[in-house]
Amino acid sequence: MIISVTAAGRVKLLDADDFKGFKVRVDDPGASTGSVAKALNGLARVDESGHAWVDEAALRKLGAQVGGPGWQDSATGMIAYAKRAGWVDEATGAIRAHIEWPETARKD
Structure with a gap:
């Protein structure tokens, strides 16, 4: 299951029926931690170690x-x-959830 943060800052769930892997994938190489946190607002929070903590009720919805x-x-x-x-x-x-960044992402 992949929570995708698109280059436009939208969030969508991909591979919803794959329960063996769970991650957040950032599609925009120019994204920052702040922009990802903003996109995930209401679904997850990003911690200082770079993980996303996904709200169960929001994920279920x-x-x-x-x-x-x-x-x-x-x-x-x-x-x-x-x-x-x-x-x-x-x-x-x-x-x-682990956050998977594009190779060239800023992450600042």
């Missing part, structure tokens, strides 16, 4: 729009796995 039958149940399984791996913030329930 996004997934319901594009995911196939059984998406919610599969998402529950993915989140349970993430929790066992220590990738869920116990206080907020947010799920940690």
Whole structure:
């Protein structure tokens, strides 16, 4: 599952039914951490280590729009796995996602 931040600053969910990988992908090589954080506002926050912490309810809402039958149940399984791996913030329930930047991105 890929949360894509487009060059236009829009967010879309790609590979919604692939629960084996979870990441945020930045498409714009000119994007900064600030612009990505702004695009993800309401869906995720970006921390100082460069990870995105994705709000579970917002992810489920996004997934319901594009995911196939059984998406919610599969998402529950993915989140349970993430929790066992220590990738869920116990206080907020947010799920940690790696941010994949284009090779030439600024990240400042």
